[in-house]
Each structure stands twice: as C-alpha cells, then as structure tokens.
Amino acid sequence: MRIFGLKACDTCRKAAKALDAELVDIRATPLDPDQIxxxxxxxxxxxxxxxxxxxxxxxxxxxAMDPVALIQAHPAVMKRPVIERDGALTLGWSKDVQARYGV
Structure with a gap:
C-alpha cells in the first residue's frame, strides 16, 4: 500500500500512520505522467x-492547463491523499475512506 501526498500535509501523515503505509511525497518524488x-x-x-x-x-x-500537466507543474494542487492498494485507488481521507480501510 502506498499513499501519494505531501510529507508536510497533516492528513497524509495521519493516513500513512493509520494504515501503516509508505508515504510517497509527490514533491520529493514527482509522479510520472502515466500515474497522474x-x-x-x-x-x-x-x-x-x-x-x-x-x-x-x-x-x-x-x-486552464491540462490536469496532468498542471499537477506535474504544481504537485500541491492535487487533492490528497491518493491511496493505492492492490491496484485500487482511493482519494481523500474522509470517514468513508477510513471505514473502507477499517480505521
């Protein structure tokens, strides 16, 4: 399981800790266009x-930029966290997402 977000983001850190998952800082390790x-x-x-x-x-x-190009140029504009687990993706850290992961 990987969490894509920012290491400075409290929500991303909470999600990573709760799920015991790797936090991929998208500023330090930019996403490739295919991932975006x-x-x-x-x-x-x-x-x-x-x-x-x-x-x-x-x-x-x-x-007005293409969303993929916009996120490449400005990673912090991506809503986070994006959680990747067994090929499935989840966006955000709402109560629904937390319940989905048993937190």
Missing part, C-alpha cells in the same frame, strides 16, 4: 484541489 493520468482517469475533476492555496495563487492560464 491514471489518477485523473479514476477521479476526474475531483483530483484538482480548487480550495488549496496553490490553486488560488494560479493565474487563469495555469488553471
């Missing part, structure tokens, strides 16, 4: 965190 595309295929527009500080600081041209 797989995440985007699974979650669509929900993959972009439009409530983040990073998003709010982007100009209109950057906001």
């Amino acid at each position: 595309e797989a995440f985007h295929t699974e979650f669509g527009a929900a993959l972009i965190n439009t409530r983040s500080t990073t998003w709010r600081e982007l100009d209109e041209a950057a906001r």
